[in-house]
Amino acid sequence: MSQIALNRTVWISSAKGAVLPIATLLLVMLMVVPVPALLLDIGFITNIMISLAVLMVALNVARPLDFSSFPTVLLFATLLRLALNVASTRVVLVSGHEGSDAAGHVIEAFGSFLIGGDYAVGLFVFAILMIINLIVITKGAGRVSEVSARFTLDAMPGKQMAIDADLNAGLLTPEEAKLRRQEVATEADFYGSMDGASKFVKGDAIAGVLILVVNILGGLILGTLSHGMGIGEAASAYVLLAIGDALVAQVPALLLSIAAAAIVTRVNSPTDLSGQITSQIGSARAWTPVAGILLVLGLLPGMPHMIILPAAALAGFAAWKMRKSEKSSAAEAAEPEPEPSPSAIGWDEVSDDAALGLELGYGLIGLVDERKGAPLMARITGIRRQLSRELGFVIPLVRVRDDMSLAPNSYRISVGGVVVGEDEVWPEDLLALDSGDLVDRIDGRQVKDPTFGLDAVWIAPAKRAEAVVAGYTVVDPATVVATHLNQIVQTAAAELFGMDETQKLLDALKENAPQLVANLTPQPLALASIAALCRALLAEGVPLKDFRRIAEAMADAARDENDPVQLIEAVRQRIGALIVQTLVPVKMPLSVVTLDAGLESLLNQAVRTGREAVHPIEPGLAQRIVQAVGEIAGPLLNQGRRFAVVTSPVARRALARLLAPHMPDVPVLSFLEIPDGKAVEVVAVVGGETHQPMLASEVAA
Known part of the structure; x- marks a missing residue:
């Protein structure tokens, strides 16, 4: 049965696809093949039916793009009408002398009933219809189409930039941005097509006048010369049929002109045209x-x-009635929402799905108040945009809200519901940071900078100039909170990255490298495994900006390794150049701290012995290593110098876990992660002496 249903579906789809080519062929046949009067009647009624349907659709759409096929429909409806005009002209001129029903009953009805059989009246009625259609509706719709097309094309760059800005700010997902770009392109195509389609309507109206003149002149000539009729008798027979033919064509033409005008003059609205007009007037x-x-x-x-x-x-x-309805609506809007029962508990009271949260005491609400410019919100948006570019994935929105349980000037930052940072700021003061090179001291509220732990002092805004002259770095309260948030987000990047973000990275990569994604997931790596690898890289400060190269490294490493720990190390070795370039520029040597050969051997032995242990290094040895590396790293970090601790591939992960809680800014690399051509400067050896610059291959040796 399923195969029969499938065959039926395919047959129906093929039949639908063949409708338009067959209809086009029939239109051509109407122009060149003589047709009987009965088929003409059917054609004229079909024409009126289609015109009415198009008008009803145009009046009921909520926005012009909901009827995006209108320009093409207008083209084929115009061709149908012109084909009927050609066929009816042939019948009128050939058989017009036989009587008023020679060209069919529809033309006879329009010629006799609507204008009372008086062709003089018919000429005036037709002239009025032509003036309304050609001068008023068609000309106005054509002008609106032209202006709309021009303005839409001029606005395209701005709309594209707005979409890119919303995407960078995290307000849109890549899929939503793609749909909006397609909508902008479709809108431009639609109004451009409508600008051309309006010329069809205008040309059709002019063709109607010319066809009427041809029918009248041709009928008079054929009636008098070919059929021996008097001029009055020929005029009565042929002119009446010609006017009926013209009227039966102009009525649907007028309907389509109204539909075109309604479409191009529409403004996007959630309701149809009737609802929009009713609500506004x-x-x-x-x-x-x-x-x-x-x-x-x-x-x-x-x-x-x-x-x-x-x-x-x-x-x-x-x-x-309208005033009564307005008062009723205003009363309903003014009614306070019923307060929930004290016994009712909502899910929003027991769960918080915000990945990033910022809670403010009531004294700091002014930092997010739009009436005061909301300086903190602007800085948070800038932080999210910058970190998204640096880390390679969209940082989630930060939920900012007030918390009456906090002290007035306190704030609290949470990641995944866990509080990871809190401090106090004074919204009316400025924070002066001790840069370590002060000329003079300034009085104020002594504190520690929440981000870097520097000595700082809160001062009044009037003392800004004095503090700058004394050597302080002065920042406003919004910058203090935003900088603290920036540091926490960088530290917690791995916690903000999950399987949803992984899927979005894979979807974006699939557009440019579909075979790479197909050979990466679901085999040999599942989505959860790829997410775990990405989190491991982010946890050690490796961004995901070049995700294509990282994905290639994952696919390559997964062929040789099954163990998750070894897989991470294999991936790191394959993207070593990406890791190193985040530490130093290309032309500068990489400053490294290495371990003494004996200590290196001891670490390797400890890792091999305690392979399953989370911290395989013996506590006493671990404490001495942390102390020794700390003594070396302290002066280098104070100088702002970037360096890395380099060890063997076997001990790298264990040493990185050991040093991370104490020195999170010190990366730990293995020899195999440093490119062979990269110059390396050994600034210190734990248990040895400082060496001169050398190549990475020499350090590994």
Whole structure:
């Protein structure tokens, strides 16, 4: 049964795809092949039906792009009408002398019933329809289409930049940004097509006039010369059929012109055109003056009182109903929401899914108050954008809220619900940081900088110039909080990265390297394994900016390693150049601290012996290593000098875990992670003496 259903689905899809080519072929046949009057009647009724359907769709869409196929529909509807005109012209000129029903009953009805059989009246009616269609509706719609197309194309760069800005700020996911870019492109294509489609409508109206003239002149000539009719008899027969033919074509043309005008003059709205107009003109303030003016007109002498006064009463009744409805809506909006029952507990009270949180005491609310410029929010957005670029994934939104349990000037930063930082700032003061090279001291509230632990002092804004002259670095309270948040986010990058972020990185990579992603996941590595590898890299300060190269390293390493720990080390060795370039520029040597050969051998032996242990190094030895590396690292860090501790691949992970809690800014590399051509300067040896610069291959040896 499933195979039968599949075959049926394929057949239906193929049949739908063949409708348009077959319809186009029939249009061509209508122009070149003689058709009987019955088929003409069917064609004219179909034309009117299609025009009405298009008009109804145009009136009910909420925005123009909801009917994006309208330009193409307009083209084929115009071609259908012109094909019918050609076919009816052939029938009128060949068989017009046979009577009023020679060209079908539809043309006869339009020629006899609608204009009373008087072709002079028909000419005037047709002329009025042409003026309305060509001069008013078509010309206006064409002008609106032209201006809309121009403005839409001019606005495209700005819209694209806005989408990129929202994407960089984390307000949009890559999928949402892609959809919005497609919508902007579709909007430009639509209005450009409508600018051209409006020319179809105008050309169709002009063609209607020319076809009428041809039918009248041709009928008079053929009637008098070929069929021996008098000029009056020929005019009565042929002109009546020609006008009926013109009217039966111009009615659907007028409907399509109205549809085109309605589409191009629409403004995006959540409701259809009827709802939009009703909501905007249904105002009591508009209809009350209307009722008053009509009442005054109805009381003037000589006016048709029995017509104007009921109209005034109707307008007054409408205004009263609208005012009543507006008061009811305002009362409903003003009603306070019912307070929840004390026994009711919501999920939002027991869970918090924010990855990053910033809680402020009530004294710091001014830092996020939009009326005061919200300086802290602007800095948080800038931090997220900058860190997203540096780390290679979008940093999640920071949920900022007040907490009455905090001291007025206190703030608290949490990651995944765990508080990782808190301090106090004074929103009306400035923080002066001791740069270590002060000319003079300044009085104020002595504190420690929450980010770097530097000596600092809170001062009044009036003392800014004095503090700068004394050698202090002066920052505002919003910058203090934002800098603290920046440091915490950098430290907790691995905790902010999960499987959702991993999937987004893979989806973005799949667009440019589909085979790489196909050979990486789900085999040999599952999504959870890739996420764990990425978190391990982020935990040791390795960004994911060049995710393609990292993914290639993962796919390559996964062929040789199954153990998760060894897999991480294998990946690090393959992206060693990426790791090293985050430490020093390309042309500068990498400053390293190495271990004495005896100590290196001791570490390797400890790791091999306690392979399953989290910390395999003996506590006493571990303490001496931390102390020795700390004595070497302290002066280097105070100088702002970047360096790395280099050890063997076997001991690298254990040594990195040992040093991370004490010196998180000191990376630990293995010899195999340093590119062979990279110059290395050994600044110290734990248990030995400082050496001169040498190549990485020499250090490894």
